[in-house]
Amino acid sequence: xxxxxxxxxxxxxxxxxxxxxxxxxxxxxxxxxxxxxxxxxxxxxxxxxxxxxxxxxxxxxxxxxxxxxxxxxxxxxxxxxxxxxxxxxxxxxxxxxxxxxxxxxxxxxxxxxxxxxxxxxxxxxxxxxxxxxxxxxxxxxxxxxxxxxxxxxxxxxxxxxxxxxxxxxxxxxxxxxxxxxxxxxxxxxxxxxxxxxxxxxxxxxxxxxxxxxxxxxxxxxxxxxxxxxxxxxxxxxxxxxxxxxxxxxxxxxxxxxxxxxxxxxxxxxxxxxxxxxxxxxxxxxxxxxxxxxxxxxxxxxxxxxxxxxxxxxxxxxxxxxxxxxxxxxxxxxxxxxxxxxxxxxxxxxxxxxxxxxxxxxxxxxxxxxxxxxxxxxxxxxxxxxxxxxxxxxxx
Ligand SMILES: Nc1ncnc2c1ncn2[C@@H]1O[C@H](COP(=O)(O)OP(=O)(O)OP(=O)(O)O)[C@@H](O)[C@H]1O
Ligand SMILES: [Mg+2]
Numbered sequence: 001x002x003x004x005x006x007x008x009x010x011x012x013x014x015x016x017x018x019x020x021x022x023x024x025x026x027x028x029x030x031x032x033x034x035x036x037x038x039x040x041x042x043x044x045x046x047x048x049x050x051x052x053x054x055x056x057x058x059x060x061x062x063x064x065x066x067x068x069x070x071x072x073x074x075x076x077x078x079x080x081x082x083x084x085x086x087x088x089x090x091x092x093x094x095x096x097x098x099x100x101x102x103x104x105x106x107x108x109x110x111x112x113x114x115x116x117x118x119x120x121x122x123x124x125x126x127x128x129x130x131x132x133x134x135x136x137x138x139x140x141x142x143x144x145x146x147x148x149x150x151x152x153x154x155x156x157x158x159x160x161x162x163x164x165x166x167x168x169x170x171x172x173x174x175x176x177x178x179x180x181x182x183x184x185x186x187x188x189x190x191x192x193x194x195x196x197x198x199x200x201x202x203x204x205x206x207x208x209x210x211x212x213x214x215x216x217x218x219x220x221x222x223x224x225x226x227x228x229x230x231x232x233x234x235x236x237x238x239x240x241x242x243x244x245x246x247x248x249x250x251x252x253x254x255x256x257x258x259x260x261x262x263x264x265x266x267x268x269x270x271x272x273x274x275x276x277x278x279x280x281x282x283x284x285x286x287x288x289x290x291x292x293x294x295x296x297x298x299x300x301x302x303x304x305x306x307x308x309x310x311x312x313x314x315x316x317x318x319x320x321x322x323x324x325x326x327x328x329x330x331x332x333x334x335x336x337x338x339x340x341x342x343x344x345x346x347x348x349x350x351x352x353x354x355x356x357x358x359x360x361x362x363x364x365x366x367x368x369x370x371x372x373x374x375x376x377x378x379x380x381x382x383x384x385x386x387x388x389x390x391x392x393x394x395x
Contacts, residue, residue: 002027002123003053007044007070009033009061013086013108017057020115027054038066045073049081054126055119059086060108064093068100075101076209079218080129082122099206125198129218132228144175145378146249146259148278148310152294154265156286157317159183160348160358161371162262163192165282167357168375170227175257178220179229180249182274183264184240187232190221194355195229197221202233205244213251228256246273253277258378267298275302280311282374285334286318287325292333299335312336315374318344339377342370 006014006029014031021029030051037044048056048070056074058067064087071083082103087093089105097105103125104118147165149158159181166179181187181201190197199219204211220228230248233240252259261278263271275281283299285291302308316330319341331338345367351358359368 002055002127003051004029004119004123005048005051005053005056006031007033007038007048007056007058007062008086013060016112017115017119020112020119038062038070041066041069041073044070045077049074049078052078053081054123054130055082055084057084057086057106057119064096068096068102071097071100071102072208075207075215076212079207079212079215080126080133082126084118084122099208101206101208128198128222132217132220132222133214144178144253144256144259145280146253146261146274146278147280147282147378148261148263148271148274149282149284150263150267150271150275150298151284151291152266152298153285153288153291156284156291157342157348158265158284159188159192159262160352161282161284161315161317161342161374162260163189164357164359164368164371165375165378166227166229166258166260167193167223168359168372169258169260169379170224171359172375173226173257173379175226176255177227177258177260178252178256179223179227180252180259180261180274181230181232182245182261182268182270183232184268184270185232185236185264187262187264189229189262190231191355192352193223193229193357195221195223195231197229197231200231200233200238201244201248202238202240204248205239205241211244211247211251213255216248216251217255240270242269242273245270246277249274249277267301272305275307275310278310280313280378282313282315283334283336284315284317285330287316287321287323287327287330289325289333292325292330295334313339313374313377315340315342317342317370319370320344340370340373342367342374 084104085097085102086106086108103122106118149162151158170177181189207215220230222228261274285295314336316338320343343366345365347362347365348358348367351361359371
């Protein structure tokens with residue numbers, strides 16, 4: 001069942017939409033229009049959202065500026081509802097419409113096929129967003145852990161760790177888990193989990209009225225029952241203001257039991273914001289001298305910045321490498337004991353290439369046991385118990 005509201009004085013447009021759906025809209029289709037209604041945008045938005053439709057189309061015959069004002073109001077009040085502007089498209093209008101929160105701009109002369117396709121696509125999106133919100137109802141507010149994965153060097157396994165630990169925690173926790181990709185230029189949390197995000201963290205900057213708990217949930221990609229991902233921008237050119245990062249993490253920490261943050265190499269502005277709000281820091285390194293020395297420097301910088309509140313863990317990835325540096329050497333260089341050692345395992349790359357986390361794909365691989373042990377630092381995954389019975393070869 002879907003529900004469509006058309007905000008227009010044009011009975012002809014209503015007929016057109018009905019015809020586009022073969023006169024069989026699977027749900028309700030209503031046209032709303034009254035004298036002066038479109039001149040008061042907050043009032044118009046209230047009337048249009050009143051029955052909680054999936055889609056609201058605005059126009060034709062509504063002045064563009066008013067249509068954009070109404071779109072903005074709807075986006076703030078009810079971001080799960082999709083808005084389509086019905087007006088002659090131009091690059092300028094497209095840009096303004098998307099900024100206001102509209103999902104599409106459709107020419108009033110569009111064909112039946114174009115109308116049906118546009119409305120159907122937006123109905124489906126609205127449905128997904130509504131399900132994201134529905135899951136929320138009845139879940140008590142929590143002040144969650146914020147676990148940030150930090151490493152001075154690229155390619156040491158931050159994303160592999162963050163995604164696998166998030167999946168392992170989500171599978172073993174009653175609460176919900178948010179995974180945030182703060183590798184803002186080249187983040188690949190989405191690919192690592194085989195997700196196809198509709199929105200990313202970059203879109204949060206465009207929300208009129210700023211990020212709210214509701215809009216945030218709508219912009220996340222649900223991976224499974226308990227796990228939601230906020231993916232990195234599609235293009236490295238998209239900017240994400242620092243204030244958005246901090247606000248996003250604060251809201252997520254209020255709403256989710258566990259927030260896992262993947263970062264880019266080193267200490268970017270975004271990473272520093274996350275660290276500031278973290279309850280737990282996972283320092284990740286491999287057994288290379290440069291990475292270990294880099295990590296020591298990161299820890300020193302955090303000392304200098306007075307970041308001292310969070311719990312700290314030191315995790316060694318590919319800890320079985322035989323390159324002349326032992327685990328004890330690593331601990332000495334970094335000045336911290338190693339909490340978890342994760343061996344190199346072919347199963348990791350194989351699983352990741354197919355967009356699957358190794359903890360699901362090959363749960364008995366040695367690396368999976370390592371990732372589960374990291375998750376165990378935060379929730380009881382049962383790995384300690386399972387390990388006693390695990391004699392399987394690495395797969
Ligand atoms: N324990 C492991 N065993 C085998 N391969 C691994 C292991 N950990 C990570 N990898 C592989 O190493 C590569 C780099 O991992 P990943 O992308 O997680 O690193 P990263 O630190 O996030 O890198 P970047 O800084 O570029 O974001 C990936 O191909 C991943 O599959
Ligand atoms: Mg990464």
